[in-house]
Amino acid sequence: MTSAGATLPVPIATPRGAAFRARLLEFLLVGGATLVLFPLAWLLRRAVGLDAAELAIGFLTFHAASVINDPHFAVTYLLFYKDARRRAFDGVFAPAQRARYIVAGLVVPLALLAWAIGALSTGSARAMGFMIQLMFLLVGWHYVKQGFGVLTVLSARRGFRFGPVERKVILAHCFSAWAYAWASPADPGREVVEKGVVYTSLAHPPALELVTGLAFGLSALALLWVIARRWRTERRPPPLAPLTGFLVTLWLWTVYSSLDRLMVYVIPALHSVQYLYFVWLLKRNEARDAEGPPLFGRPTALRLAILAASAVGLGWVLFRGAPALLDGALVLSSSDGEAMTDMGPTPYFAAIYVFVNIHHYFMDNVIWRRENPDTTYLLRQDDRADATG
Numbered sequence: 001m002t003s004a005g006a007t008l009p010v011p012i013a014t015p016r017g018a019a020f021r022a023r024l025l026e027f028l029l030v031g032g033a034t035l036v037l038f039p040l041a042w043l044l045r046r047a048v049g050l051d052a053a054e055l056a057i058g059f060l061t062f063h064a065a066s067v068i069n070d071p072h073f074a075v076t077y078l079l080f081y082k083d084a085r086r087r088a089f090d091g092v093f094a095p096a097q098r099a100r101y102i103v104a105g106l107v108v109p110l111a112l113l114a115w116a117i118g119a120l121s122t123g124s125a126r127a128m129g130f131m132i133q134l135m136f137l138l139v140g141w142h143y144v145k146q147g148f149g150v151l152t153v154l155s156a157r158r159g160f161r162f163g164p165v166e167r168k169v170i171l172a173h174c175f176s177a178w179a180y181a182w183a184s185p186a187d188p189g190r191e192v193v194e195k196g197v198v199y200t201s202l203a204h205p206p207a208l209e210l211v212t213g214l215a216f217g218l219s220a221l222a223l224l225w226v227i228a229r230r231w232r233t234e235r236r237p238p239p240l241a242p243l244t245g246f247l248v249t250l251w252l253w254t255v256y257s258s259l260d261r262l263m264v265y266v267i268p269a270l271h272s273v274q275y276l277y278f279v280w281l282l283k284r285n286e287a288r289d290a291e292g293p294p295l296f297g298r299p300t301a302l303r304l305a306i307l308a309a310s311a312v313g314l315g316w317v318l319f320r321g322a323p324a325l326l327d328g329a330l331v332l333s334s335s336d337g338e339a340m341t342d343m344g345p346t347p348y349f350a351a352i353y354v355f356v357n358i359h360h361y362f363m364d365n366v367i368w369r370r371e372n373p374d375t376t377y378l379l380r381q382d383d384r385a386d387a388t389g
Contacts, residue, residue: 023241026154026241026277027240027241027244027245029273029274029277030150030154030241030242030244030245030274030277031150031244031245031246031247031248031249031253031270031274032241032244032245032248033270033273034248034252034253034263034267034270035244035248037263037266037270038252038259038260038263041053041057041260041262041263041266042260044056044057044262045262050261053262054261054262054265057262057265057266058265061265061266061268061269064269065268065269065319066312066315066316066320067312068269068272068273068276069268069269069272069315070312070315070316070318070319070320071272071276071308071311071312071314071315072271072272072275072276072311072315073315073318073319073356073357073360074310074311074312074313074314074315074318075276075279075307075310075311076360076363076364076367077314077363078307078310078311078314079279079282079363079367080104080105080363080366080367081105084101084105087101088101088102088105088106093371093372093373094371096371097366097369097371097372100365100366100369101366103362104359104362104363104365104366105363105366108358108359108362109355109359112131112354112355112358112359113355115127115131116128116131116351116352116354116355119131119343119347119351120343120347120348120351123342123343123347124342124343125197125198125199125342125343126199126200128197128199128343128347128350128351128354129194129197129198129199129200129201130199131351131354131358132194132195132197132199132350132354133199133201133202134354134358135354135357135358136182137182138358138361139357139361140177140178140179140181140182140254141178141361142360142361142364143178143249143250143253143254143271144174144175144177144178144249144250144254145174145364145365146249146271146274146275146364147174147245147246147248147249147250147253147254148170148171148174148246149278149368150242150245150246150249150274150278151170151238151242151243151245151246152167152170152242153242153278153378153379154239154241154242154245155238155239155242155243156379157378157379157381158239158242160236160238160239162238165226166226166230169219169222169223169225169226170223170226170246172219172222173216173219173220173222173223173250174250176212176215176216176218176219177216177219177250177251177254177255178254179212179215179216180209180212180213180215180216180255181254181255181257182204182212183204183208183209183211183212183213184204184209184212184213184255185204185209186204186205186206186208186209187201187202187203187204188203189201189202189203193344194350195344195346195349195350195353195354196343196344196345196346196347196349196350197343197344197347197350198342198343198344216255245274249271249274252267253267253270253271278368278378280304281377281378282374282375282377282378283303283304283307283377284300284304285377285378285380286374286377287300287303287304288300288380289377290303291303318352318356319349319352319353319356322348322352323346323348323349323352323353324349326348326349326352327345327346327347327348327349330348331345331346331347331348332345
């Protein structure tokens with residue numbers, strides 16, 4: 001208590017307090033927010049009913065995609081194709097990494113483009129359906145690889161490194177989660193619709209679901225074993241935020257993503273936020289280096305603002321502008337539009353959407369590898385937030 005008219009001291013944020021807030025924010029951005037959103041989704045459903053809640057969340061996430069999901073795809077193009085020719089052909093990287101750049105930057109997009117053109121020119125929903133199913137197969141690979149990166153990179157930033165055996169066990173859990181997520185639930189082959197394209201899904205026999213589920217369970221036990229062994233030998237578990245981001249990515253975003261109907265709409269945005277956090281870490285530290293001597297480049301904030309604006313703009317072109325232009329000009333207003341009826345009213349949107357998704361997975365697999373020297377910026381410490389580990 002203070003007497004009337006007394007002057008109160010002004011609170012001063014301590015470095016420890018600033019570090020705690022940075023850690024909490026990171027925890028939420030890399031997956032921890034999911035643990036908060038699940039109960040909120042339940043409360044919303046209880047308050048207004050499933051139909052109203054689903055309409056509201058669907059509307060929100062559709063429009064939020066313009067500044068979250070779409071830029072997360074677009075920024076990959078900005079990162080990958082910056083100096084791509086030099087990286088692929090000028091001997092800057094080792095031969096294996098140069099080969100990855102050529103495959104992901106040239107071979108994959110040309111193959112996907114040929115596939116999409118073939119499906120569109122023949123009006124083949126079957127061919128487009130196979131392309132869509134390839135996207136669904138690879139999305140699990142993309143998610144678990146990102147989860148692996150969250151665990152290993154953020155742990156390394158705190159001075160916690162995994163040994164070779166531990167990394168193999170973690171990767172085994174990642175890939176078994178990918179396999180189980182794809183194989184579950186069992187599917188005899190159904191007629192489904194995706195982005196207006198009607199196709200028959202590939203069959204997933206019950207035996208495949210059983211085998212992959214068993215592998216997933218065994219890999220989870222192996223993961224628990226290596227964490228417990230590390231605790232016994234060092235009395236130190238993996239840091240909370242990286243481990244939470246990893247488990248949330250695998251268990252709640254990949255394997256059990258349909259646990260809550262409302263969260264199905266939100267998970268892609270959460271994945272995108274997780275991805276964009278690492279882009280921010282990378283480009284912030286790179287910009288800080290360029291800002292100082294001897295380059296004295298643009299201020300860090302300006303560089304990041306330009307990157308963000310470019311990603312939002314390119315994302316709009318890829319997922320809004322270009323598909324609307326092509327479908328409007330070549331399908332909806334064309335007298336030959338009947339040829340596209342089996343592929344729905346927006347086949348070009350479907351083709352571009354699938355193309356960008358699959359290409360994103362391959363580019364991402366090149367950008368974030370340890371062989372890419374740029375990834376060393378991810379381990380650069382922030383003096384205020386990261387010094388306390």
